[in-house]
Amino acid sequence: MKHIVTGGAGFIGSHLVDRLIDAGDEVMVIDNLSTGKREFVNAKAKFIEGDIVDKDMIERVYSEYKPDYLHHLAAQIDVRYSFDHPIIDAQVNIIGTLNLIESARRYSTRRIVFASSGGTVYGEPDRNPVPESYPNIPVSPYGMSKLVSEKYLDLYKRLYGLNYVSLRLGNVFGPRQSPKGECGVFSIFALKMLKGERPTIYGDGTATRDYIFVDDVIDSFIASLDENIPSDYYNIGRGEETSTKEVYDLLAKVVGYSEEPIYSDPRPGEVYQISLDISKAKENLKWEPKTSLEEGVRKLIEYIKEKEFY
Ligand SMILES: NC(=O)c1ccc[n+]([C@@H]2O[C@H](COP(=O)([O-])OP(=O)(O)OC[C@H]3O[C@@H](n4cnc5c(N)ncnc54)[C@H](O)[C@@H]3O)[C@@H](O)[C@H]2O)c1
Structure with missing residues (x-):
């Protein structure tokens, strides 16, 4: 093909x-x-x-x-x-x-x-x-x-x-997602935590995504x-909602990072809470997701460390 x-x-x-x-x-x-x-x-x-x-x-x-x-x-x-x-x-x-x-x-x-x-x-x-x-x-x-x-x-x-x-x-989210842009909160937070810098959460951390x-x-x-x-x-x-703060906490656990995030004003034009019925x-x-968030996070962190992107 x-x-x-x-x-x-x-x-x-x-x-x-x-x-x-x-x-x-x-x-x-x-x-x-x-x-x-x-x-x-x-x-x-x-x-x-x-x-x-x-x-x-x-x-x-x-x-x-x-x-x-x-x-x-x-x-x-x-x-x-x-x-x-x-x-x-x-x-x-x-x-x-x-x-x-x-x-x-x-x-x-x-x-x-x-x-x-x-x-x-x-x-x-x-x-x-x-x-x-x-x-x-x-x-x-x-x-x-x-x-x-x-x-x-x-x-x-x-x-x-x-x-x-x-x-x-x-x-x-996953390996190869750029941490440089505005998208890709997992890569952005992960890189900051690995560098020992404090990530910024826009809003109060309750916004959710699938x-x-x-x-x-x-x-x-x-x-x-x-x-x-x-x-x-x-x-x-x-098919599940995960809040920005939950993403932060999961990454912090896997990376072994203990600082609290910096909170900043929410960004206009972004959807507040969403998950998708699959x-x-x-x-x-005949498809369904197989990877848990934690498993995905472990693979991402492994990749970032290996590639020495930071
Ligand atoms: N990452 C997500 O969470 C997400 C969510 C929903 C939809 N999508 C969609 O999935 C697709 C891939 O996204 P991604 O996250 O891999 O982003 P990405 O930026 O890594 O990939 C987009 C690719 O398109 C190329 N590109 C951009 N404009 C182009 C143009 N005019 N001509 C030729 N190439 C061009 C870029 O160089 C890049 O390689 C996009 O259509 C995006 O809208 C992504």
């Missing part, structure tokens, strides 16, 4: 590429290395350094490579950045996605698996865990751009029969390739 993985030099994408290569498949990565790293890309994968907004490049790569599957993970991923730069966010996340969907349609791709965002397409739910049927009321340009991309996937399924699976991911370890997310991408799976949206999380993914994708 031949796969294109956009964003394959990034945190989640690079793990997906490794898994596909390990299974004996061929992979072409398209990534502009804006946040991804060349060294994360599996040596057996083909690599194109390019921007998904560049329609001609996408068309050229697609027409030459003609993949069976497209895994679309390249994105502007920073929720807070999307408030100040909604047009750039839309160009990458909507137009970039549309460029890929158009080529996928022309070259009869068997399925597109899309990295959507369970943490942002619903907005602020009034009950948790939130099912896929819950209304979509995003509260950020990023959430809106993910939602619009999903709508295009759905439209292309209805117009042209192009199959897709949109994975509405919770908050993913955190999931990266290996479990990769399982869901692989499960999505089964041709019997209906083209649809699926929540991918652990029944539909369990039933249709």
